[in-house]
Amino acid sequence: MTDDTIVAVATAWAPAAIGVVRLSGPEALTIARRYWQGPAPRPRRVHVGHILEPSGQLLDQALLVYFPAPHSYTGEEVVELSCHGSLYVLRRVVELLVEGGARLARPGEFTLRAYLNRKLSLDQAEAVADLIQAQSAAAHRLAISQLKGAYFEKIRAFRQKLVEFLALLELELDFSEEDVEFASRSQLQSLLGELKGEIERLLASYRAGQAVRQGIPLAIVGRPNAGKSTLLNALLAEERAIVSDIPGTTRDTVEERLFLGGYELRLIDTAGLRADPADPIEAEGIRRTREKIAQAFLILYVFDAAAETWEEAQQHAHTLLGTGPLPPLLWVANKVDRLAELPPWPKEVIPLSAREKVGLDKLQQAILDLLEKAGLGQEVLLSHARHYESFVRARSAIEGALALLERGGGTELLAEELRAAQNAIGEITGEITPDEILGHIFSRFCIGK
Ligand SMILES: Nc1nc2c(ncn2[C@@H]2O[C@H](COP(=O)(O)OP(=O)(O)OP(=O)(O)O)[C@@H](O)[C@H]2O)c(=O)[nH]1
Ligand SMILES: [Mg+2]
Missing domain, CATH: 3.30.1360.120 (Probable tRNA modification gtpase trme; domain 1)
Structure with a gap:
């Protein structure tokens, strides 16, 4: 108190x-x-x-x-x-x-006191800040599930088991002359294996969790004049980006928020990609486009269906985007109003006229389907860098412990690794948290909360 x-x-x-x-x-x-x-x-x-x-x-x-x-x-x-x-x-x-x-x-001091008086765990206190900041149904769902405590119930239970094993190992150390084994090594091994799997699933959800909490970056990409800016405007229902028939109109990236199906998207219009930009400003624009591609959660690749066939579009995309790892990509065939009939495109191609606003609903649905497939609709996603770092440390301690078990390493070293894993997990829920971390977490709050 x-x-x-x-x-x-x-x-x-x-x-x-x-x-x-x-x-x-x-x-x-x-x-x-x-x-x-x-x-x-x-x-x-x-x-x-x-x-x-x-x-x-x-x-x-x-x-x-x-x-x-x-x-x-x-x-x-x-x-x-x-x-x-x-x-x-x-x-x-x-x-x-x-x-x-x-x-x-001070900012967050009421919630800090709630945490110090054990009204909330640390991850729940963070969920309070997330809830206040939440702008979309998805971000709200994530904050609420964390606030309910569902988030770390499982992890907490694992930590409890680690604590129990650690106690047994420490008992063994007390009786070190007598060569006894209180803690079953095979049970410990399977527990650690399970825990590692669980942690890896959570770590893998981090990008999705961050995207839900901060807005999902979605880059609109393609060759100059494909109609990217027209598409951005159509999706926003607002004349936000400059549109013209001069290739290379968009120089800098334009970013706007769009709420779609309970998600908050960060729609990013980019400078058209081409191999031989006309001037240094356009070249800088293209460099920025590539940066946005790397950070995007999802790419809308727009091609001009009146100017190139599906095969040509794929060929161009391949050359312009390179062969490195890419975020998931949706193919948008724009300007279909200029076609007498639709060519026999495969079903992953979404036909659309950005200017005439035809086919937008199919594109929106395809975006939502992809987000669901990427797991963004799940209730439990890792969304805080702090949790991510703690879990990475916990995983490496668990791997250390598993390696020791594998080669019959000493009890002392094993206990050391379990202690490290248990501490790392304890930091997330706040069972073990240094003061400077607390200060950092609560400074994120508004005053009065
Ligand atoms: N017929 C037709 N024209 C379109 C459509 N969408 C865009 N356009 C036209 O295509 C031209 C280029 O459109 P923009 O949206 O500026 O193209 P962009 O991809 O942003 O081009 P850059 O910024 O230069 O890379 C403009 O004249 C648009 O009016 C469409 O669906 N149908
Ligand atoms: Mg443009």
Whole structure:
């Protein structure tokens, strides 16, 4: 328990119907009551009353709710005042409460206290920040599943088993002269194998998890004049990028957010790719296109169906995109309005007229199908760099332990590896977390949360 009482405005800093000021700490109720004129607060009841200046002048009419410790968000004494959302009123109420003995809260400090008082695990506290930031149904689903604790239930159970094995190994070390074996090596081996598989599945989901949380980068790529910018505009239903019949119109990349089927996409229009750019600016544009291709989660490859056959388009794409690893790619045959009839394209080709806005629904569906196939709809995805790093360390310790088991290595070394694995996993849920990591995590929060 902390001994000071913190205060902050918990709602957004803008004029609004209501603004909430929150206090947490041992003196929360005492301090609030210095300025409160109304019924004596009873636990978890809503009271109507007045907030008064020290002079006795009325500052605001407000609602007060008192949550006694430990049954509050932070686990401490909490008071919430719902005032009128005037910036003057909110600032003045906070000023008064500070004069009355509270201290301004740092970003995320309420949630930090909730974590320190074991109301939330660390990954759940992070999920609170994710939930507040979530802009799409998919990002929301990810945050909620992490908040529910489903995310790491399994991993926590594994960690528990590691702890038990470690205890047995330590017992063996205590009896080292007697050459006993309390911990079954074959059981340990299968547990570690299972745990490694689980960790690898989570690590593999990291790119998808990040894409869901931060917006899925989707690059629109193709030769100059294929109609990429027209397609971006059509998908956004807005004339965002400049369109012209001059090849090489788009120089710099243009990026816009688009919400589609519960996902947040980052649509990126790029400079048309060609082998012999007309000038240095276009060449720089093409360099940027290649960068965006490497970072994209998905590529829409657009070709001009009135100017090239499917075979030619593939040939060009192959030459322009190179043979290195590429993100998944959707083939878009644009300008079909200029064709008398559709050629017998294979079914992976999506016929479309960006200018006439025909065929967009099929393209949207194909994008969604690909995202589902890439696993973006799953509830459990790794989405934080911090978790990723911890899991990488846990995996390498587990691999170390498995190698030791393989060649009958010493108990001491084995215990060392298990300890490292267990610590790395413990950092994710917050069972073991150095202070500087805590500081970093909670600085990501808004003030008042
Ligand atoms: N007939 C027809 N013309 C189109 C279609 N889509 C784009 N165009 C035309 O094709 C020309 C090039 O379009 P842009 O969207 O600027 O092409 P781009 O791929 O962005 O070209 P760069 O930025 O130069 O790489 C413009 O004159 C568009 O009006 C379409 O579906 N049908
Ligand atoms: Mg363009």
